[in-house]
Amino acid sequence: MKIALAGNPNSGKTTLYNAITGKNEFVGNWPGVTVEKKEADLKRKYNSEGADVRVVDLPGAYSISPFTSEEAITRDFVLGEKPDVIINIVDGANVSRSLFFTSQLLELGIPVVVALNKSDILAKRGDKLDFNSLGKELNCRIVPTTATSGTGLLELVKAAIEVGKEQKKQISPSFDGKDSNDSKLARQKYIDQIIEKYQVKSRDASKVNISDKIDRIVAHKWLGLPIFFLVMWAVYAISIGGIGGYFSGYFNETLFGEIIPTAANGFLESISVHPILQALIVDGMIAGVGAVIGFLPLIMVLFFCLSLLEDCGYMARVAVLMDRFFKKFGLSGKSIIPMIVGSGCAIPGVMATRTIEDINQRRMTVMLAPFIPCGAKLPIITLFVAVFFPNHLWVGPSVYILSIAMIVLGGMLLKKIFVWENTSQFIMELPEYKVPGIGHAAFQMLDKAKAFIYKATTIILVCNTFVWFAQAYSWSFQPVADQSMSILASIGTFIAPLLLPLGFVGWQLGAAALTGFIAKENVVATFAVLLAVASEEALHLPGGALSQFFTPVTAFAYLAFNLFTPPCFAAIGAMNSEMGSRKWLWKGLAFQFGVGYIVAMAVTQVGSLIVYGSPAVGFIPAIIIAAVTTVYLVLKIKKSNTQRANMEIAA
Amino acid sequence: MKLSKAKIGQTFTVQNVEGKDKVKNFLFTLGCFEGEEITLVSKLAGAFIINIKDSRYAIDEAMANSICVSI
Amino acid sequence: MLSTIIVGAVLAVLLFIAFKRSVNDLKQGGCSGCSSCSSKDKCSGKVDRQ
Numbered sequence: 001m002k003i004a005l006a007g008n009p010n011s012g013k014t015t016l017y018n019a020i021t022g023k024n025e026f027v028g029n030w031p032g033v034t035v036e037k038k039e040a041d042l043k044r045k046y047n048s049e050g051a052d053v054r055v056v057d058l059p060g061a062y063s064i065s066p067f068t069s070e071e072a073i074t075r076d077f078v079l080g081e082k083p084d085v086i087i088n089i090v091d092g093a094n095v096s097r098s099l100f101f102t103s104q105l106l107e108l109g110i111p112v113v114v115a116l117n118k119s120d121i122l123a124k125r126g127d128k129l130d131f132n133s134l135g136k137e138l139n140c141r142i143v144p145t146t147a148t149s150g151t152g153l154l155e156l157v158k159a160a161i162e163v164g165k166e167q168k169k170q171i172s173p174s175f176d177g178k179d180s181n182d183s184k185l186a187r188q189k190y191i192d193q194i195i196e197k198y199q200v201k202s203r204d205a206s207k208v209n210i211s212d213k214i215d216r217i218v219a220h221k222w223l224g225l226p227i228f229f230l231v232m233w234a235v236y237a238i239s240i241g242g243i244g245g246y247f248s249g250y251f252n253e254t255l256f257g258e259i260i261p262t263a264a265n266g267f268l269e270s271i272s273v274h275p276i277l278q279a280l281i282v283d284g285m286i287a288g289v290g291a292v293i294g295f296l297p298l299i300m301v302l303f304f305c306l307s308l309l310e311d312c313g314y315m316a317r318v319a320v321l322m323d324r325f326f327k328k329f330g331l332s333g334k335s336i337i338p339m340i341v342g343s344g345c346a347i348p349g350v351m352a353t354r355t356i357e358d359i360n361q362r363r364m365t366v367m368l369a370p371f372i373p374c375g376a377k378l379p380i381i382t383l384f385v386a387v388f389f390p391n392h393l394w395v396g397p398s399v400y401i402l403s404i405a406m407i408v409l410g411g412m413l414l415k416k417i418f419v420w421e422n423t424s425q426f427i428m429e430l431p432e433y434k435v436p437g438i439g440h441a442a443f444q445m446l447d448k449a450k451a452f453i454y455k456a457t458t459i460i461l462v463c464n465t466f467v468w469f470a471q472a473y474s475w476s477f478q479p480v481a482d483q484s485m486s487i488l489a490s491i492g493t494f495i496a497p498l499l500l501p502l503g504f505v506g507w508q509l510g511a512a513a514l515t516g517f518i519a520k521e522n523v524v525a526t527f528a529v530l531l532a533v534a535s536e537e538a539l540h541l542p543g544g545a546l547s548q549f550f551t552p553v554t555a556f557a558y559l560a561f562n563l564f565t566p567p568c569f570a571a572i573g574a575m576n577s578e579m580g581s582r583k584w585l586w587k588g589l590a591f592q593f594g595v596g597y598i599v600a601m602a603v604t605q606v607g608s609l610i611v612y613g614s615p616a617v618g619f620i621p622a623i624i625i626a627a628v629t630t631v632y633l634v635l636k637i638k639k640s641n642t643q644r645a646n647m648e649i650a651a
Numbered sequence: 652m653k654l655s656k657a658k659i660g661q662t663f664t665v666q667n668v669e670g671k672d673k674v675k676n677f678l679f680t681l682g683c684f685e686g687e688e689i690t691l692v693s694k695l696a697g698a699f700i701i702n703i704k705d706s707r708y709a710i711d712e713a714m715a716n717s718i719c720v721s722i
Numbered sequence: 723m724l725s726t727i728i729v730g731a732v733l734a735v736l737l738f739i740a741f742k743r744s745v746n747d748l749k750q751g752g753c754s755g756c757s758s759c760s761s762k763d764k765c766s767g768k769v770d771r772q
Contacts, residue, residue, distance in 0.1 A: 063680040067673065094705040097682055184679060205705040206662050206690035212700070212707070219695040271725040281733065320709040324697035327711070333698075357673075425674055426711035430700065459744040465737055570747075 001053045001164045002081075003042075006074060006105060007089030008098050009060030010431050012117045014038075016089060016147035017057035020046050020157055024443050025057065026348075028310040030319075030337070031429045032355035034059045035070040037077055046157040053161065056083060059354075062097070064104040070354040078108065085111050085164040087156065092118035092144075093432070095129060096195045102138070103187055106172040111163040112140045115156050119144040126202035134198045139171045148437075211432045215317060224321040231314070233397060235305040240382060240396055244301030248294055248382065252540045256290030276472075276479070283532040284468025285461060291528035291539060292456045292521045295379040299452055300445050302375065306344055307444040311436035315340065316428055323426045329411035332356050333426050335365040339372045339407070344448075346370040346571040350578050358424035359580070364414050366578050367588040368407045370567040371595075373399060375452075376520035380562055383524050383540060388555040390542035399559060402599075406564060410595055417636055419643045455519065463515055463522050467529045483534060501625055502561060502597070503554045503604035503616035513561065519568050553611055557603035565596030598629060654691065655699065655715035662690040663720035670717040678718075681708065689720060 005013045009031030018025055021040040027033060034057060042053040058077055059070040066072040078086065088105050090098040095116075105112050116122075116131055122144075135142040141159045145152035175193075177186030218227055238244065261282050268278040309315070315337055323333025334356050342349025349369045356362045373381060381399050389395040470488035473479055480486050484507070491514070492507025499510055508530055515522035527546060528539050535545040550558060566572055566589045576585045601622050608616035657663060665687050668675050682704040683689060690702040699715040701708050 062677070065676065067677045067680075097680075097704045097706060100680055100682075185684070188679070188682065188684065206688075206692070206702045208660070208692065212692055215695060215700065216693060219698075221696050224696050268729070271729075273729050274726040277726055277730055277733070281729075316709075320698045321696045323709075323711055333711075425670070425714040425717075426698070426709070427674075427677070427714060428709045430707040430709055432707075458740045458747070461740045462737065462744050 001051060001085070001161065002056060002083040003053060003085045003087055003160050003164065004056045004058060004078060004083035005087050005089060006058050006078060006101070007060060007115075007117075008062055008091050008094070008101060010429065011060065011089045011091035011098065012147045013060060013089050014057055016087075016115065016117065016145065016153070017055060019147055019150050019153055021055050024447055026444070027440070028315065029313040029431050029434060030310075030316040031060060031431070032068075032070065032334075032337075032352075033310075035073075035351050035354040037073055042157065046154060047161075049161075051161060061101065063101055068355055068357050078105070078110070083110060084167075085113060085160045087113050087115055087160050089115045089117045090142075092116055092120075092122040092129075095122075095199060096191060099191045099195070100188065103173065103191060106138060106140065106170055109169050111166070111168060111170050113156065113160045113163055114138070114140055114142040115147075115152075116142055116144040117147055119152070120146045120149070128200040128202075130198040134194065137194055137198070138173050209432075211313075211430070214433055215430070218314065219317045219321050224317075228318055228321060231309070232400070235302070235309065236397060236400065238305055239298055239302035240378070242301070244298035245382070247297035249386075249540075251297060252291070252294035253538060256286070256294050257538045257540065260290060261286055279472070279533070280465070280468055284465055284529055287532035287539075288464030288467065288525035288529045289456050289461050291383075291524050292379060292460050293453065294540075295382065295521075295524075296449060296452055298378060298382065299375050300449050302378070303344060303448040304441050304445040306340075307441035308436040308438075309340075311434070311440060313431045313433040316430050319428050320430070325408075326411070327426075329408065330361065330415040331364055331368070331411055332358065332361045332424060334428065335361065335368070338365050338369040342369045342372045342374060344375050346372075346374045346567045347574045349374070350571060350574040353578055360418070360420045361424060363579055363584055363588070364411065364418075366575055367414065367591055368410050370571060370575075370592065371403045371407050371410065371564055373403060373563055374520070374567070374571075375448075376568065377563055379521055379524045380516075381559060383527075383546075384555050384559050386540050387542060387544050387546045388550065388552045395556070399563065402560065403563060406595060406599065410591070413633070414591070417633075417640055419640050419647065421647075456521070459519050460521055460525055463518055464525050464529055467511070467515060467526050468533075471530055471533065483530065488530075500618040501622040502557060502600045503608065503618055504549075504558060504561075504600075505617055506549050509549060509558065513565075516562055517566070517568060519570075520562065523562055551608070551612070551616075553607035554604050554616065557600040557607070560603055561596050561600035563596070564592060564599055566592045594629070598626070601625065652720055653716050654689070654701070654718040654720050655712055657691050657720060659691055659693055661722070662688055663722055665689050666719040666721050668718050670714075674714070674717075681706075683718065689718070 005017055007013050010029070014025050014027045014034050017023065017038070018027065020043055022043040023040050025038060036059065038057040039054055042055055047053055056077065058074040061071040061074040064075055066075050086105055088102050090102060102114060114135070116129065122129060131142040131144060141163065143152055143156040143159055145156055147153070175186060175190035177183060180186060218224060264282050264286055265278065268281065318340070319333040319336050321333070322336040326333055326335050337355070338349045338352040341352045346369065350366050353362045353365045353369065356365060381396060385396050467488060470491070471483050471486045473487060474485055475487055475490070483489060488511050489507045492511035495510040495514065496507050512523045512526040515526045531539055531545040538544055539546065572589065575588055579585045579588060604616050605619060605622050608614065654663070665683055665685055667685055668678055668683065678684070687703070692700040692702050692707065694700070698709045698711055701710060
């Protein structure tokens, strides 16, 4: 049996889904958190008869005719795949709006059970709903539930299974004018009628409430933006500088820097393992994976904070706040949500763009969202800051400011280059604030920690082993005395000329950037392996072994290069599916690569001139590249301008 | 009168909604159509916070311009 | 010598598992180490893969 969960956005479908399946899917307090359908088996606790029941969670929708692309997923599933039962989650905080969708679902012929969710809010407001009579009116069972505490869920699931077994066709309520031309209006009128009949409201929703008062501060014309930056700064200060940073420092310097390698070396020597194997284990696997796992505390604290932020309802306000600015360069306020989600990982970030109605705004957001440093890029930032800027606390946050600046500049550039009509309007539901669940955040944090460890022990481990092998052997599989004769060196040397205008000298930098496309943590891991073999100094110490490759200026440029060039393969895959066409994917990748390259080049060359008073290596090729890019952009913008002018004439 | 010109804190009756069909339909499903009540709760950061039925929405000025209301 | 073979064998098995999983994840467009991911079906850290 297949049970589908459908209902308005932010009505608590995923919370209910998590409760009855035992999953830990992501929930947040803003409309449009779920952008894909999800499936799982019903939890044993709710399935006393042991029937074969699958539960499908769907993205929220306001009606059966979709407004955004994630709403279309819901419609396609309900109409196309015909679940046996639909549990329609009705938002207790807004029953009358939810019933519009309910009445449409009732007409599909699929049995419907209504979950009157957030019934605690209903009770708190003092509103009364005669759900028994309402159920009779609609010809379906109505069960009051509170998904957050689990109240009423047993009864709900029981009712759904019963109805599903009966296999009876759902009879829809009839109302005047149902078949007329204006059936939509008749439907709304009908719902207004029954609400009047069965619901007693004791609260005037239009009165100013606490949420409104908070909104007047956090979404204030002038205060709003500083508050937002303060909040984000606090999140990163706590995770990078605070407890997260403290434990990560211990992990990196002491645990993976000394204790574990020493112990492993001692153990392997005592059982007299072959030195090559010992080197592979200690210098290859432990050094590489350890360099990544060391950042686990930092990542965990970051995700804990982000989870709290997403749970309380602040995100919807940030979208409102940003709309004014983002509109100026062709984005929507909703574009900020993919960016904040993207600060965890670019993939869900890119997928979160589905809530943006306008396809062009969506494409631009897909291109720009990966600029925000994701969790995997954090290790690179922290490592470089620790080594090159130990006494400059501003460098870490400045990376985020740089990325926001690049989103703004990139957005303005894209608006100039691409030709389209921008007519989209902004609307966003503002959910009421709630106290974020600590337990939920802790669960999320453990979940991410698990995923992080999994990643470090699979793809990062495999890459590291390859990197160790490739730096220790030559193409003829002979061990090399000098790394520069190895396989890795020859691959790195191949792309090194490309990086010369950026002031990056050495095959190691090319090789590390290359492994970064598989997973960004690999940049750190690759340096860890290369330096574990080549030098005795610890990787993370200020002025450590890394400084043989970089000056502080080129180090910052290398950071920028890794942040802005296209993200990892998995994220590129997500970009591909959200862009909707190969052509746009290539445009996006070219744009990202261009931005990453030019920014790194500018930082190196301009920075070197200012800080050291002399240009960095590759100054002349850099000037040539800068000139060519400028000419290209000027021509491109000119062309777009004529196109735009032609469009206006045609219109 | 356009909603964007309305006074904060007042409840109005929607007269008609202009604009693209897609947006009009969407507003319709939320309960914003001729004869329904709409309240302008506040103006924040260039956006208009409105109340339709039991929910708050933020809309931009362009959308506020497309909703005509009367007292 | 014997210890080298044993440790080597254990290592080879570990690497093989890691490799197989990585390839699997890449094939499925698996996402790894994610934050607010709304689609855990795609997440490689997922334990019970359907």
